[in-house]
Amino acid sequence: MANPLTLYVPIKQDAISQAGAQLAYETFVKSVKTGLDASGIVHYARLALIPNASGQGTYAILLITAFDGPMNPYLSFFWTNPNTQKAFAGIAQVALNPPVPPVTDLTGFENFINENNLSQPADLYQAYPQTVKEIEAAFPHKTVLPKHK
């Protein structure tokens, strides 16, 4: 059974924070790919910027993922991985309400994620029950060799 995380973080309006959010959005997939690949539990993850009502700039960062199993026991993997740690610590840095406690250790990270999670397990629709590991095992990566005529 997969579980959802919908991390919703309103951000500061100053130029540096706004640029930081834009950068987080543009580099998101690249920066978290190795960490999420290695975890073997995340089905999908995406980051979206919620625009201000005026249409100018960003109001909030929204990170949406669906993953296998419980969330809190596995948060340490994302905190230990330097790339995912950087991505999350970056979001915490531009948060409008500075996180209490600060996101500088695993406890701070666990609290930040849970405090800002808008989803409950019951909210998630799921088309299939298989886990990431089961799906990957069923469709193993085929080694690609050079082609010769």
Added chain:
Amino acid sequence: MSTINDVTVPDKSNIQGMILRGFTHPYSCHMVFKFKDQPGAKSFIKAIFPYVQSAESWGDEKPDLMLNIGLTCSGIAMVSNLNATDMKYFPWTFQKGPASGGSQQSLNDCGPSDPSKWAFGNTTQQVDCVVHTYAMSPQMLKQLVSIVSNAATAGGLTEYLPLDEGTKRLEEYALIPRNSIHFGYLDGIDQPKLGWTNPMDPSDLRNFLIGYPPSAFSPGPTLGDAGTFAKDGCYNAFRILLQDVELFDNFLSTNAENIAKTIGQTPKYAKEWLAAKLNGRWINGSPLELSPDEPDPKTSHSTKFGYAGDTSGMKCPFAAHSRVANPRDEKLSEQGPVPRLIRRGMAYGAPPLINSYKGERGLIGLFLCGSLPTQFELLYSWINTTNFSAVFPSQNGQDALIANRSMETADTSFTIPTDKGPVVIKDMPQFVVTRGTAYCLLPSLSTLKSLAE
């Protein structure tokens, strides 16, 4: 406080005793309370503080009676001077407690174990404090329990009586042989070493004691006034697990008949063999990996073995309780080291052999850790869903002994590989039911003392 290699090492006289050592007092009672108000809670701690046993050696003078104290997050919020902002520094999982949605993703207490049916620890029966009393004789225990109980009455506390429809306290039942638990197994054999050499080693004390970062499982809080409050403390996942001994014995006897034919042995042998396959150790304690065919007194307390060489599960089935709760050198499909737990539990309730006893029986579980989610709950999620290693043939399988079978997605079959072909038991019964849970901090003595002031 002293230092080794420039690292500050904790002072044993400031740490509650059960964290560093398993108490061998033969009598114990575990008392569960809710506070009424701050003055009452403080007077209670003050009254019982003189009986708190630290981790310092007692030498030749073993105390006749002594206790350790656990406080839940709500208990700390009431009895301490930490304000609402300070309280936010405690880990989320500790703040929200075991019945919360987050913790239930791992504990999966559904069906008969549903938190709404617990004797304590759910939303309607909030726990603030658990007092673990130990004594050398029944009289001493009675004396200590009445000291605690009188202090509770004076402080306006409510006591939960978890057993037999709210009429009895959780008192240890000393089974024979010593250190055995219901279902007949020897328990408490393998414990983390609690050394101080490498904080990345899961059995290093820094993974259990709060306040000594960095370490593999990062116990917290380490910041703010909450960090000061929690330093030298350790979490205790206090969990009462009812064991259905009749169901378990019937299960063994019924299946032993068929298994005996398959493996070409007597039903008596097959019964002991099946019990060993469920647990990973024979009832005398011998690990299947070292003594695959029969129990051996020489290996009954062995802890030096692994599972990596047993990739077919021919010696120890994958889902055996010990293989799930500590996979040792098993190749994991996850990152990170295998978490360890300090286990300080004991049996409650007389065994069915004692005809005069009509009450329930089970395990008073004290599972000590530095991080509730990354140690206790991670292992619990593996117990309920064995998906942490690709060598496990069923990724939706479960711990053979203690998993919750009511989980929707669970594969409740149990496969025992043998050289005569696999023995498959289709629908494993639920032998164990959760009766209550509280996440407590076992604070340092200096913190407890400050509460009493």
